[in-house]
Amino acid sequence: MxxxxxxxxxxxxxxxxxxxxxxxxxxxxxxxxxxxxxxxxxxxxxxxxxxxxxxxxxxxxxxxxxxxxxxxxxxxxxxxxxxxxxxxxxxxxxxxxxxxxxYGHSDPVIRQAVVDALDSGWVRGGHIPQEETLASLICSRFPSVEMVRFTNSGTEANLYAISTACAVTGRSKVMVFEGGYHGGVLMFGATPSPIVAPYEFVRAPYNDWEGTEALLRANADDLACVLIEPMQGSAGCIVAEPAFLQAIRDWTTANDVVLIFDEVMTSRLSGGGLQQLHGITPDMTTLGKYIGGGFSFGAFGGRQDLMQIYDPLQPGYVAHAGTFNNNVFTMSAGAAGLSQVYTxxxxxxxxxxxxxxxxxxxxxxxxxxxxxxxxxxxxxxxxxxxxxxxxxxxxxxxxxxxxxxxxxxxxxxxxxxxxxxxxxxxxxxxxxxxxxxxxxxxxxxxxxxxxxxxxxxxxxx
Structure with missing residues (x-):
């Protein structure tokens, strides 16, 4: 490709x-x-x-x-x-x-999955088999995702991924990139937004390793994570150069900083997203959009040691709530889509x-x-x-x-x-x-x- x-x-x-x-x-x-x-x-x-x-x-x-x-x-x-x-x-x-x-607006496989979910009843307030099915499909397809949790949008997924990185590292700064869009409260276009989430952001120039590296070095002691789209969607389908992504991957690995790929849009660009296409594996990945089969969906996942903080069986675990995180329509449509349609x-x-x-x-x-x-x-x-x-x-x-x-x-x-x-x-x-x-x-x-x-x-x- x-x-x-x-x-x-x-x-x-x-x-x-x-x-x-x-x-x-x-x-x-x-x-x-x-x-x-x-x-x-x-x-x-x-x-x-x-x-x-x-x-x-x-x-x-x-x-x-x-x-x-x-x-x-x-x-x-x-x-x-x-x-x-x-x-x-x-x-x-x-x-x-x-x-x-x-999937378009009327895929028969997706439709049947939704009808089956409708017939089985909804808003159950309990675990359902389809959430494990969808989670297993995601973990098998995206190289960086060893464990995953669901949200209701890509915005939520990115907020949770950032918060996870901050909680695990004990640091507060988040590197993002000019032109980046990671959800309704995570916008970094040419015009500053007054409703950006109150993290301590460091804005770096996209596809400019020299400028980015200088900011990485200047903020290394406080940097929890680097959040980047491997192709900026909202900015206009601006592709990150593989060498630029690899340089960030190498630096974050060497400096114990969490690298997050926002693949909410780009996960569809190969069977396993742009991370698979480029052969560059981040520590965490955020997902959304089509994976819900046309229903509200978001997910954040990554290395097991990072995601393990959400295990309720672990001492000092972190709670992650969301009434509709595992709703039967999204789980059913998403699992049908990934397993039978978008292979x-x-x-x-x-x-x-x-x-x-x-x-x-x-x-x-x-x-x-x-x-x-x-x-x-x-x-x-x-x-x-x-x-x-x-x-x-x-x-x-x-x-x-x-x-x-x-x-x-x-x-x-x-x-x-x-x-x-x-x-x-x-x-x-x-x-x-x-x-x-x-x-x-x-x-x-x-x-x-x-x-x-x-x-x-x-x-x-």
């Missing part, structure tokens, strides 16, 4: 244009206004639903990432790899529930198809008169409107945000359901029909807005 896509080569003039027009020219802004108007005209029922929701929820939503200016589209049903809006439009689902929708072979096949698709899209992007590229690995990818190599969020400073928004609205008009930030995620029900539709939509975007861009260049000569 190939790694991150090579940056698209552009001329000096185009690179300069990328930098000067990152906020959008007058013509691009006008095109965006027109796209907004078409969007409003196409989705009147979604607007009405949003206005109703705004009366009882701030901004009309309870999940910020799903909000989209001027208002979000409301979805009413889904099937296979498609979603349908309240306005009656059906889209190919490339948002994929931000990687959690790996090691299925993971390899899907991610190989993703690499082929990303290469195809980059060929289209390379012929665009404006800067554009797709980064990622396997079944996860992200468009960026810049010609610079993307190794960290610092490289997105000159990305053209207006072009990215135009890309979003153009794909919607072509009945593709993407994320607003340009992330595209594959699901198992997708095939050549869906891939061809995406490629056509991207080509149409290049053709339509390429003429606009070329006209601006000619006007400036």
């Amino acid at each position: 190939s790694g991150t896509a090579t940056a698209v080569t552009k001329s000096t003039q185009q690179t300069h244009q990328d930098k000067s027009d990152r906020a959008g020219s007058d013509a691009q802004n006008h095109a965006l206004e027109q796209a907004h108007e078409r969007y409003r005209n196409r989705n009147p029922l979604s607007l009405a639903q949003h206005q109703k929701a705004a009366k009882v929820m701030p901004g009309g939503n309870t999940r910020t990432v799903l909000f989209s200016d001027p208002f979000p589209i409301t979805l009413v049903c889904s099937q296979g790899c498609q979603v349908t809006s309240i306005d009656g439009d059906t889209y190919i689902d490339y948002l994929g529930e931000f990687t959690a929708g790996l 090691q072979e299925a993971a390899t096949a899907l991610n190989q198809r993703g690499d082929v698709l990303r290469t195809r899209l980059n060929r289209i992007a390379q012929n665009a008169p404006f800067p554009m590229q797709f980064t990622g690995i396997g079944s996860l990818m992200n468009v960026h409107m810049t010609s610079e190599p993307v190794r960290s969020i610092r490289d997105l400073t000159h990305s053209n945000a207006v072009l990215r928004d135009l890309f979003y609205f153009e794909l919607l008009e072509q009945n593709i359901w993407p994320t607003r930030r340009g992330m595209l995620n594959l699901s198992l029900p997708m095939g050549d029909t869906e891939f061809d539709a995406l490629a056509r939509a991207v080509q149409r975007f290049v053709d339509q807005y390429g003429r606009l861009f070329e006209g601006e260049l000619n006007a400036r000569k």
Whole structure:
């Protein structure tokens, strides 16, 4: 499987244009206004639903990432790899529930597992066989996970992993990386969040070993753990270079610091996650998203000596609570999915198809008169409107945000359901029909807005 896509080569003039027009020219802004108007005209029922929701929820939503200016589209049903809006439009689902929708919306194996769980009764308040089944599957697939405990989200999983490392080491500092996202209260983007969990964080530069090593050395005595995504998802599918990950692994091993891989998104990129693909084993791993089969899920696991603090039979054990940690729906759907649907072979096949698709899209992007590229690995990818190599969020400073928004609205008009930030995620029900539709939509975007861009260049000569 190939790694991150090579940056698209552009001329000096185009690179300069990328930098000067990152906020959008007058013509691009006008095109965006027109796209907004078409969007409003196409989705009147979604607007009405949003206005109703705004009366009882701030901004009309309870999940910020799903909000989209001027208002979000409301979805009413889904099937296979498609979603349908309240306005009656059906889209190919490339948002994929931000990687959690790996199985699509109606996998028969998952459905049967849920029906069986429904028939057996729920909220039991006791141990159930399915939790051991799912735990065994996870431990057998991810090299670093000798023992595992469940939570209800990736956010919880990362909070517990950090707290575990602090409890075991007796230290307080946590190294994270610029652009990192580890959950709703663990966000480290370009704009600081006022609701970040109150740990003592050290922010390091992603894919910059020299800068990271200096911070590691400066904080070595107080550092409990290093928390890193082997590919930053929220930042835009920015791939960590294997040599960078290996250098961190070597340093943390030598200095008795816990290394945590956040594979909440990336665990799907091979049968055993990116840790298996790269052959780099962390001390702990956090999981979430698709592993619950479409239900709320999170997990943290790792070396037995680290996880053993949660054993109630051990003196001085640490309690770990959560009413729905072992709920019958998640445990049943998750176990069915990993054992029967997303097997090691299925993971390899899907991610190989993703690499082929990303290469195809980059060929289209390379012929665009404006800067554009797709980064990622396997079944996860992200468009960026810049010609610079993307190794960290610092490289997105000159990305053209207006072009990215135009890309979003153009794909919607072509009945593709993407994320607003340009992330595209594959699901198992997708095939050549869906891939061809995406490629056509991207080509149409290049053709339509390429003429606009070329006209601006000619006007400036």
